[in-house]
Amino acid sequence: MRAVLPAVSVLFALALTAPATAQRANSSTLASAAAPATGTPTFYADVLPILQQNCQACHQPEGKNMGGMVAPFPLLTYEDARRYAGSMARAVGTGRMPPWSAAAWHKGTFENERILEEDEKATIVAWATGGAPAGDPAAAPPTPDFVVAVANSDGWSLGEPDLILSFAEPYCMSDDDQDIYVNLPVQLTAEQLPADRWLSSVEYRNGPAIHHILGGVGGLVPGAEPRAYDQGYGRVLRAGTRNLIFNMHFNKEPGPGTALCTNIQAGIRFKPEGEVITHVTDGEDLYIRPIQIPAGASSYSASREYAFEDDVEILSFLPHMHLRGKAAQYEITYPDGRHETLLHVPKYDFNWQHTYRFAKPVFAPKGSVLRFTLWWDNSENNPNNPDPSVDVEWGLPTYAEMSQGYMSFQYLDEVHHVVGEPIPSNLRRAPENESN
Helix, strand or coil: CCCCCCCCECCCCCCCCCCCCCCCCCHHHHHHHCCCCCCCCCHHHHHHHHHHHHCCCCCCCCCCCHHHCCCCCCCCCHHHHHHCHHHHHHHHHHCCCCCCCCCHHHCCCECCCCCCCHHHHHHHHHHHHCCCCCCCHHHCCCCCHHHHHHHHCCCCCCCCCCEEECCCCCEEECCCCCEEEEEEEEEECCCCCCCCEEEEEEEEEECCCEEEEEEECECCCCCCCCEECCCCEEEEECCCCEEEEEEEEEECCCCCCCCEEECEEEEEEECCCCCEECEEEEEEEEECCCCEECCCCCCEEEEEEEECCCCEEEEEEEEECCCCEEEEEEEEECCCCCEEEEEEECCCCCCCCCCEEEEEEEEECCCCEEEEEEEECCCCCCCCCCCCCCCEEECCCCCCECCEEEEEEEECCCCCEEECECCCCCCCCCHHHCCC
């Protein structure tokens, strides 16, 4: 899986809401549910495979962050799912879960899509309305590798890190603080990293009130995943004592008793010696500036273009806006005049800023032009709009707006770097300074 995730990274608590009154099952209820009615789907044979494929990455036990993704309740065991059977049926029936924002016609385009087939939705609904029977535990599929990793490595979904970076001291906010941007250093020492290393993965753990992280060794966006590199693909973290600067956005409700202190952990894993790196990845941060969204505008748009100067393969996109974000689109015009829409997001969701990773990388020959367009809804019809009566410009706070489109790609010329041997200094970009 070519999971070269984008650059600027954002971390926050996902906007999933547990039901006000969850179904609770005592031991006698669970025992009776183990004997299903004829034709009713069962948990182990029918429902669990669906949860493993589409839901468990977020629905982990409390404290198991999955790189920043955490839902308000787990869905690993029968007891977990039985308790929330009614909520699951409603969520999949209305399309609220699993979250995925690409247009329906993109189905099959992206390797990390979360889309339930109609028969999968029907299975969950029929199971819930049929009494949520357990069925035979022997029919359960094998436990996914990432679930095993979380359980066996203190919550790290990609395995125990080789290096963990944190702030020297927690960052503390007072009762009056609400929306704060600050640059905080994390010292990387020669003892921690005595030689240049190829990155294999970067996974974050976030403390309370952390809204986003920019820089250093990358990060996450709301609803996104830890960043990992396939075999043969990678970036370099250079050795040497220095401060990695993290641009932090902290956001909490103000008021008496809301003061808190928080920190992060960046868990880094390195490539094993002997692996051959054949492709060095790169990326581009497609800013659209300036912007000025008129008060009350229900569909304000802005665009920019990017011309490719080399033959590349596009790996992924990630559009980023704030609370007024409405839609996003990436289009490409090839040198021969052909035009194609590579990604259309008709209903942008600030709480689920997906990285759209192509199942088959898109070849963009030199001279191709990518057009990136965003739309915002600054009207009173947008329930997330902080204030529809004001014009909105580009800005860091959540009540302002952003206008970025991250893109990762790989150059077609293959390299041959053996992990463990000295890393050349003439790679295309110094990775700790990349936006990707």
